[in-house]
Amino acid sequence: MNCMNWLNDLLPASFRGVPFQVNGTSSEFGRRNQTHEYPFRDVPYTEDLGRAARKNKIEAFVIGDDHKEQAEKLIDAIETEGAGILIHPMLGELNVNIVDTATVSNSVENGRMSVISFSFVEAGELIFPDSSVATDDVVDENADNAEQQLLAVFDDFDLVDVPDFVQSGILDDTTSILNEITETYNTVNPSVHDEVKNLNNHLSSILSTGGQSIVYSLKNVWSSVSKLDYSVNRLVSKVNMFTGIAFIKQLAPCYIWPIDSKSTQKRKKNQNLINTAIRVTALTEAARIMALLPKQVEDKKKHAFASVALASTKGKKENAVNQRYTSSATHSMSFDDLLALKKSINESFDKELSRTEHDDLYFALVKLKAAINQDIHTRLIKIEKTMVYIPNQVLPDLVLSHYLYNNATRWDDISIRNNVLHPGFVPVKVLRVPTP
Template structure:
């Protein structure tokens, strides 16, 4: 079986235990009285079908199982990456699912696909990145609206304002920590830092206008995406803000003032986390991937983070936010699936002797783009001396 082609259906990966395919033609057999031999009529080629004994296995098998079964049950044809026959445009004809208590963490599938020909040409391609960007914008709008409705200091004791200011100060501490990773960005970074200082010093005044306070906090979070050198850098920074609320205990709600303090704390945390989620989706939609595996890892990590955030919003009764986050999760997953589908997969190569990276690149890929291939091997594996790649250590390389 050709393990250089990791199997998948509609972009969802699975493992294969075995595969089969019937062969032959459609033949009509005619038998007549008093004749010893039958005659046949060739009716053309049979539909090409493929049987796969598929597996979903691993600690995360439940989530992967659900995504795989969603893909199997979608109507219409889809793309199957067959382990030995490559890309096929197929429909699922039949399938059986089997789970056993003796095989924990595993589900088995007996699947039959029928090939229906070439994938039809698209007359109008969907700009999946643009769809994801639009969904991110909707998340940001809901975050701002929910904050304006949920935060208030009107008619409250002074200490309620003071506590809100302390929490915004803690948020700014986190912003400053992340901004320290943006060294060498010149005047734009200086302006960003100055804006943060203005928020810290003016928070007690801004708190009187929830919309103004929300705008300042949102602007700083958006600044991380705008300032970062690459979308990948931005995504790394923003994912840290998507869990800003971890570690904060909800205040006791024994008095009206404490209830307002708790509501304000929740509003500030939700604004930061949800705005960070919106900007993370924007960054991911701008991100280019070097391999299919990198795309899948990014998709899964971001999807999990968005799912957690959406569930928390739903539990808090913020239905609009929960729906917007779920829409963004589906949009960015579809975008990464579309852009990553044709990328090279990762595999491993183990040199049997010490040799230069350029020799390994030539052996794996031939003379085309040799310098770029060499650099990819060196950077991907953090090779200190490209002229002397150690023997016996598996290298992560692109497959094709």
């Protein structure tokens, strides 16, 4: 057996395409550890700062009558700025940076040969801190802007020198519209009834004060309804409630005909402004609620094949079961839930945009719609896609988690997400679980 067969497996060495021969190589590697020593403490603490850069040294040589020309080419390659491809005889193709200084040696004993020694490290990557836009703040800013443009629209609101019967008609119509909102959404959010009732009691004085009072009063009503409960389920229902206001028939704009009397035209114009205020303030409140929804960050550890610690898992499960009965905020939105919410919001904004006659308000609503869609997009890319799954038999959630994900610690994706009453007995029913 020939002991030198390993030489046949060596690769022809080169750097940036310049070939050379190799006399020997050496490598340095390890961990970057920093040892901290403290006063009056005998035992130090060593902090692991990660893997050290792998450093190699090559003893290269070129041989032949043109060895000087070959050496010059290799020197030019070594002095070229930036990383380059090195073909290492044993390590293969590497992307490297030259470090320290290289040396070229010539001797009488080794005529027709130049020896070039140089060191290199792995090139690695230039990575900067990742920046991201606070999309929820952008939504709030655009909601404020839309409301400012709505206030500008109300410069046209005027009940001065308007006959009493016109004012009474506007008051009656507005009260009827608000009552319809109450009847429509009382089952979704019972607090709507109390807030709208309070507004109706003071509506006459609010209308007589002017447009700004109307807008601010509506904003206060909607925000009061929103602040009572911050659980995810309730927030989602409120978003749907406020976006649904755009489709109430009584809130549709009244067409002002040229043949209408002046009093009728004024009544329709002012009523249209009030209806616009109701619709737009409802949309801006829906946008702000969207910004309140918790942002979910993908837990990459869930995808690891973690070992199961029965004792700690049991304690975790008991705490989670208790939380189910004490908090309604354990529900997290699925990919499909958020897509459905996005669809309903866009439909409501499109409906309002088709009605908007004022340019500045139109552009403000367009920007707000874009901000909401961007915010939803950032949430979608962080949420796991889900699927419908029906177990074949009653099993513990740990067993189902192991079956679905090869990871028994993901039991919460089954039990908590689907409000399973007892984690030891997941029923045979339709479950919504993350896609494996």
